[in-house]
Each structure stands twice: as C-alpha cells, then as structure tokens.
Amino acid sequence: MILRIFLNIFILTSILFFPWWITLGIVLILLAIYNAYEVIVWGVFADALYSIPLVEFFNIQFIFTITFVLLLVISSFLKKKVIFYNS
Amino acid sequence: MKMNFRPQNRLGKRRVIKKVVFILLLIFLLFIVNMFFSNPFSKLANWVASPIWSAKQTSFNEVGNFTSLLRSKKSLYKENKALREQLIEVEYLFISNSALELENNSLKELLNRELDKDTVLATVLSRPNASPYDTLVIDTGYMDGIQIGDSVLAYGDFVIGRISNVYSNSSQVKLFSSPGEKTAVIIGTEDVPAIAEGVGAGNFSIKIPRDTTVIQDDIIVLPNINLQVFGVVEHIITSPADSFKTILFKNPVNINHLKWVEVLQSK
Numbered sequence: 032m033i034l035r036i037f038l039n040i041f042i043l044t045s046i047l048f049f050p051w052w053i054t055l056g057i058v059l060i061l062l063a064i065y066n067a068y069e070v071i072v073w074g075v076f077a078d079a080l081y082s083i084p085l086v087e088f089f090n091i092q093f094i095f096t097i098t099f100v101l102l103l104v105i106s107s108f109l110k111k112k113v114i115f116y117n118s
Numbered sequence: 119m120k121m122n123f124r125p126q127n128r129l130g131k132r133r134v135i136k137k138v139v140f141i142l143l144l145i146f147l148l149f150i151v152n153m154f155f156s157n158p159f160s161k162l163a164n165w166v167a168s169p170i171w172s173a174k175q176t177s178f179n180e181v182g183n184f185t186s187l188l189r190s191k192k193s194l195y196k197e198n199k200a201l202r203e204q205l206i207e208v209e210y211l212f213i214s215n216s217a218l219e220l221e222n223n224s225l226k227e228l229l230n231r232e233l234d235k236d237t238v239l240a241t242v243l244s245r246p247n248a249s250p251y252d253t254l255v256i257d258t259g260y261m262d263g264i265q266i267g268d269s270v271l272a273y274g275d276f277v278i279g280r281i282s283n284v285y286s287n288s289s290q291v292k293l294f295s296s297p298g299e300k301t302a303v304i305i306g307t308e309d310v311p312a313i314a315e316g317v318g319a320g321n322f323s324i325k326i327p328r329d330t331t332v333i334q335d336d337i338i339v340l341p342n343i344n345l346q347v348f349g350v351v352e353h354i355i356t357s358p359a360d361s362f363k364t365i366l367f368k369n370p371v372n373i374n375h376l377k378w379v380e381v382l383q384s385k
Binding site: 046047048049050051071075076077078079080081082083085086087088090091092093094095096097100103104107108111 | 134137138141144145148149152158159160162163164166167170171174244247248249250251252253255282283290292296297298299
C-alpha cells in the first residue's frame with residue numbers, strides 16, 4: 032500500500048515536472064504491480080493541464096487518458112495470462 | 119475415451135466483458151465531452167498545479183542562490199573573465215542594434231504607424247517536454263490582463279507562440295512548433311511569403327517552389343509591423359524530381375531552457 036501511495040505521488044510529480052515519457056514509465060510500473068484504476072484520474076489530470084486540439088491527434092484532447100485506459104486494459108488482460116501473476 | 123477439458127470460468131468472462139464495456143463507455147463519454155466542451159477540467163487542474171509549480175520555482179531559486187556560494191573562487195574568476203569579454207562584444211552589438219532600432223522606429227513613425235507594445239513578463243511553469251501536446255504554462259493569467267490569442271515572445275523579439283487558454287493566475291501557450299500548427303511567415307531579404315508547419319519540439323518545415331531564392335541563414339519573420347523573429351533557415355532539401363523544396367529550421371530560442379517569456383498584450 033505504501034509503495035502504491037509512493038508511486039502515485041511520483042506520478043503526480045512527474046506529470047508536473049518531468050518529461051511525459053517518464054510519467055508513462057512510472058504508470059507502467061504501477062500497472063505491473065497493481066490493478067491501479069487511479070491512472071485514469073492521472074490521465075484526465077494531465078490532459079486537463081496540457082492538452083490543446085492538435086491535428087496530429089485528430090483534435091482529441093484526451094491522449095493521456097486514452098493511453099492510460101488502454102494500458103490498464105492490456106495490463107489486466109496480460110496479468111490473467113501470465114503465470115507469474117497467477118502463482 | 120474420456121477427455122478432460124479445462125473448465126471455463128463464465129463468471130470471469132462476464133467480469134472481463136463488463137470491464138471492457140465500462141472502458142469503451144468511458145472513452146465514448148470522453149469523445150462526447152471533447153465534442154461539446156473544450157478541456158472541461160482545465161481550471162480545476164490548474165488550480166491544483168499552480169501552487170506546486172510556484173513553490174518549486176521559489177525553492178529552486180533559493181537552492182540555486184545557495185549553491186552559487188559554494189563554488190570555488192578559481193572557477194568563478196575564470197567564468198567572470200570569460201563573461202566580461204563576452205559582455206564587451208555584446209555591448210557593441212547592442213549599441214549598433216539600438217541605433218538601428220531607433221532609426222527603424224522613427225521611419226515607421228514618419229509613416230504614422232503605432233509602435234508601442236505592452237508586454238507582461240511571465241515565468242515559465244511547465245515546459246513542452248512535459249506532454250506530447252507541445253505547450254507551455256506560464257504564471258500570468260487574466261488577473262494580469264492576458265487574453266487568448268496574445269503573442270508570446272522570448273528574449274524580446276523571438277516569437278514562440280500564442281496564448282491558448284487563460285486562467286486566473288496562469289495561462290497555457292500553444293507553441294507555433296506544435297505538430298501540425300501552420301503559421302504564415304516571410305523568409306529572407308526577398309520577403310518570400312510561406313507557411314511554416316510545426317513538427318514538434320521547436321522544429322518547423324516549410325515547402326516552397328524549388329526556384330524560389332532562399333539561402334541558408336536567411337531570417338524568417340512574422341508578417342508584422344514590429345520585428346518578430348520566427349527562425350533562421352538551417353537546412354534546405356531539394357530533389358530534382360520534386361518541384362518543391364523543403365526548408366527545415368528550429369526556433370532560435372531553446373524552449374526547454376526558457377525561464378521567462380513576455381506576453382505581448384493585444385489592444
């Protein structure tokens with residue numbers, strides 16, 4: 032639980048101060064350890080802070096949220112398939 | 119022959135389906151929100167983030183002041199000497215630039231053009247590498263008279279973007295280099311009009327007809343009565359099979375190291 036809180040604080044810090052790929056890395060670590068639904072909230076928070084409509088992203092302003100939701104789905108799916116999490 | 123099959127967990131499957139449906143609904147909801155409201159949670163997020171950014175800015179300044187006291191005298195002496203030499207060169211350049219600016223302004227005033235510009239100094243709270251959107255967050259908002267669409271300048275004459283969102287004490291800046299962002303510019307002494315397209319991280323590309331005269335180090339400016347430097351031509355890619363040539367350049371200012379910017383207030 033302490034690790035989960037620590038990782039969440041680290042995600043908040045990295046959203047505010049570090050490059051986006053570091054945030055992505057910490058989210059991946061958190062999702063590898065826990066079924067962390069809070070990443071959706073972090074995604075919404077990051078999008079609310081930085082997003083603007085860009086042609087490159089088809090004017091979608093929820094790139095962080097969508098990425099984190101997809102990562103959450105993939106991680107929960109993989110956890111069921113990988114023997115490491117079942118043992 | 120008796121065969122053993124792995125028992126299927128129907129409850130588990132149902133739970134997965136429920137999860138997938140929930141997530142699809144969530145994404146669908148986000149799309150709907152995106153269609154009708156532009157970034158609905160931005161005010162709340164900025165309200166949370168602004169004090170943290172300001173605290174970091176203050177503490178880093180304090181730490182920076184403290185560590186400068188710990189540096190050796192020898193290294194300080196060397197740096198001081200190098201900076202003095204640099205300062206003399208810059209002073210001469212500044213004098214000639216000021217004279218030219220004065221002459222330029224008086225000529226424009228002769229033609230009855232207004233030249234006074236109201237700028238507000240702002241600290242950069244968040245740099246573009248924090249997100250793939252290529253935006254800056256600065257510490258001035260509508261309380262300081264900032265409006266959406268105001269130009270943002272770095273080091274006086276280098277224009278880097280426009281205000282895209284304004285909050286009470288902070289604003290979001292959309293950089294001209296944001297991917298897909300198109301800006302009308304003028305290139306070089308021949309005043310070639312073109313459209314610069316942002317490709318992210320302070321980089322741009324321009325496509326112009328191959329026969330147009332543009333050379334390396336040509337200055338690219340915004341079409342404006344006041345000088346607003348946009349960039350300097352760095353690479354020109356031409357191909358005999360292509361009737362266009364591609365100009366590649368980046369912002370002369372390193373946006374990832376910017377501490378302050380000026381916001382040019384529109385009247």
